[in-house]
Amino acid sequence: MANLKEVRNRIASVNSTQQITKAMKMVSAAKLKRATNAIVQLRPYATKLKDMLANLSASIEDSASPYLQEREPVRVLVVVVSSNRGLAGAFNTNAIKTANNLIAEKYSEQLRAGNVSVVAIGRKAQEYYQRRGYNVIGDNNEVYSDLNFINVSKVTESVMQGFVNGDYDRVELVYNHFRNAAMQILVSEQLLPVPKAEPDPNAKVSQVDYILEPSQQGIVQQLIPKNIKIQLYRAVLDSNASEHGARMTAMDKATENAGDLLKALKLSYNQARQAAITTELTEIVSGAAALSNG
Structure with missing residues (x-):
């Protein structure tokens, strides 16, 4: 009977866990809808702004903006976008692994x-790099509490100011690009200095003649900082949607696994119960037979 009690306790525990994973899946599904709407609405604007800047980059000199100045990457800053919470499958692990691979492949000398x-946006990345003795700048975990352009821009402005002051010669960005609820693509890209578009010889590029008012330099001075802020904001929105998609998928799989485990436990419980009943019947029959013989 002790074995039966143990199985019953396990069944109750798995049932409780399954209810939690179901609830978390539904919460993530609701949050995913809002997060998906936010990134889908921003992407066309961010893409168009980036393309327009790339179109103008051919005639822009590095001296036109401090954010275009190429320097030897002696000091490097890596911006890693993760989440504040776990239970999202390999979402955070993959982002951190991608950042580590980037550092090992491109900036091993700088690391030594x-x-x-x-700069970690998200508690999981911040805790990981703090435990390993990295120079983690700032605390940006509250960005997700009220995710909007203004709050993310505060982080971006700090990074931009550090680049202008010469604290960093290059800034790299690592985040999860949202494709759909089941697929997130790891992206690592250079944020600063702003990379210039490399022409594709096989692509047919249509030249657009822009009329710039008041002047090209004035437009560039406003356009480049705004583009940097928009690109980081887009990355955070991408990562936010990816997090909810990954968590929804992970909780769906966990609920399914709990169901399979419940089936196995119930089968084990029924087998143990049947064996216990059979044993009791055997004892009763044996006792009755012994009394009859006596």
């Missing part, structure tokens, strides 16, 4: 010299 810093 202690010239690699990290």
